[in-house]
Amino acid sequence: MSTDDALDAGPYGAPDRELVAAAADADDRAVEGALRPKRLDDFIGQPRVREQLSLVLHGALRRGRAPDHVLLSGPPGLGKTTLAMIISAELGAPLRITSGPAIERAGDLAAVLSTLSEGEVLFLDEIHRMARPAEEMLYVAMEDFRVDVVVGKGPGATAIPLDVAPFTLVGATTRAGMLPAPLRDRFGFVAHMDFYEPADLERILHRSAGLLGVVLEPDAGQEIARRSRGTPRIANRLLRRVRDYAEVRADGRLDRATARAALRLYEVDDEGLDRLDRAVLGALLKRFGGGPVGLSTLAVAVGEESETVEVMAEPFLVRAGLLARTPRGRVATPAAWSHLGLTPPPDAAFAGAATLFDEADIGQGGRLDDGDDEPGTP
Numbered sequence: 001m002s003t004d005d006a007l008d009a010g011p012y013g014a015p016d017r018e019l020v021a022a023a024a025d026a027d028d029r030a031v032e033g034a035l036r037p038k039r040l041d042d043f044i045g046q047p048r049v050r051e052q053l054s055l056v057l058h059g060a061l062r063r064g065r066a067p068d069h070v071l072l073s074g075p076p077g078l079g080k081t082t083l084a085m086i087i088s089a090e091l092g093a094p095l096r097i098t099s100g101p102a103i104e105r106a107g108d109l110a111a112v113l114s115t116l117s118e119g120e121v122l123f124l125d126e127i128h129r130m131a132r133p134a135e136e137m138l139y140v141a142m143e144d145f146r147v148d149v150v151v152g153k154g155p156g157a158t159a160i161p162l163d164v165a166p167f168t169l170v171g172a173t174t175r176a177g178m179l180p181a182p183l184r185d186r187f188g189f190v191a192h193m194d195f196y197e198p199a200d201l202e203r204i205l206h207r208s209a210g211l212l213g214v215v216l217e218p219d220a221g222q223e224i225a226r227r228s229r230g231t232p233r234i235a236n237r238l239l240r241r242v243r244d245y246a247e248v249r250a251d252g253r254l255d256r257a258t259a260r261a262a263l264r265l266y267e268v269d270d271e272g273l274d275r276l277d278r279a280v281l282g283a284l285l286k287r288f289g290g291g292p293v294g295l296s297t298l299a300v301a302v303g304e305e306s307e308t309v310e311v312m313a314e315p316f317l318v319r320a321g322l323l324a325r326t327p328r329g330r331v332a333t334p335a336a337w338s339h340l341g342l343t344p345p346p347d348a349a350f351a352g353a354a355t356l357f358d359e360a361d362i363g364q365g366g367r368l369d370d371g372d373d374e375p376g377t378p
């Protein structure tokens with residue numbers, strides 16, 4: 001098997017997206033649910049978001065009113081769903097969960113909104129993927145607690161206004177830049193969630209190990225945290241894989257040697273890069289000489305959707321200082337070349353020479369020209 005094949009294949013020869021994919025198998029999802037912190041005090045890391053949110057919630061509780069609508073934005077697996085559940089728990093209010101892709105028509109949203117009870121928290125995951133007509137209905141509902149249901153078609157169509165009980169919308173998005181401004185502006189509080197520090201991930205891992213009933217040795221915790229791409233979901237998932245390895249192949253102890261061996265088996269490298277990250281970097285360096293190259297060209301080269309590369313791989317690669325988004329396309333940094341053990345050609349474009357963008361744009365869907373229309377892009 002060539003190195004590239006090895007990158008493309010999982011431990012059993014099948015494509016291995018398990019460690020990074022947002023969709024875990026049913027078992028993993030059940031465990032993931034059990035590991036969620038239930039109250040704001042148990043939520044580790046993100047101190048700014050926690051403090052700001054705490055003020056929003058406690059201010060509303062003191063006034064006895066529903067709090068402002070909340071938008072949570074950031075890369076997958078950082079705890080947006082967990083925070084939505086915490087908001088409902090802190091308010092002592094019921095939680096209704098739906099998602100943008102499930103709302104294909106305005107009528108789907110009207111059905112949800114018209115059955116909300118007073119004070120209910122509505123969690124709308126992937127809010128940027130909701131149908132346009134539903135978005136317009138949502139603006140009105142957020143502001144006036146009313147929906148206009150249109151009956152009939154053409155000139156005879158009439159809008160029947162329906163009252164909606166005062167509710168709190170918690171929207172979550174990996175691409176805040178894709179939300180139309182009128183929708184974004186109707187959120188009273190926007191929380192930008194950032195990747196976690198390794199020390200916070202270590203605390204999350206020890207808490208999770210306690211809940212799973214296993215003893216995680218401190219240096220193993222450090223090792224897993226360092227390779228978790230700043231993401232609690234990945235940290236918890238790696239912990240479960242290390243536990244499997246310890247139980248099946250070793251003496252059951254979750255120590256550093258076992259953690260290292262398990263992570264090697266699952267193709268998580270020293271910096272936490274997984275198969276998709278390395279495939280993206282590999283294509284950028286080996287096929288496009290380090291860039292600049294457009295996002296969709298890069299995505300085709302690794303056999304993925306542009307959105308998968310943009311949401312799942314890029315934010316971390318940017319954060320790790322391996323890739324930069326520039327107006328002309330994606331560019332590898334010198335660190336990317338050395339990470340893959342390659343020597344840059346003398347004419348390689350380096351990110352340092354290009355205009356860099358604020359990290360807040362990355363993963364929030366900040367619209368940059370991805371350079372796809374650039375003449376000469378392969």
Ligand SMILES: Nc1ncnc2c1ncn2[C@@H]1O[C@H](COP(=O)(O)OP(=O)(O)OP(=O)(O)O)[C@@H](O)[C@H]1O
Pocket residue numbers: 022031032033035036037042043044045075076077078079080081082083174204232233236
């Ligand atoms: N701050 C935290 N402290 C402890 N555990 C956390 C924290 N944040 C997230 N987790 C854990 O990480 C897992 C993923 O979190 P969650 O599902 O809330 O992420 P998400 O941002 O909603 O992801 P997605 O956008 O992919 O749905 C959960 O099982 C939860 O246990």
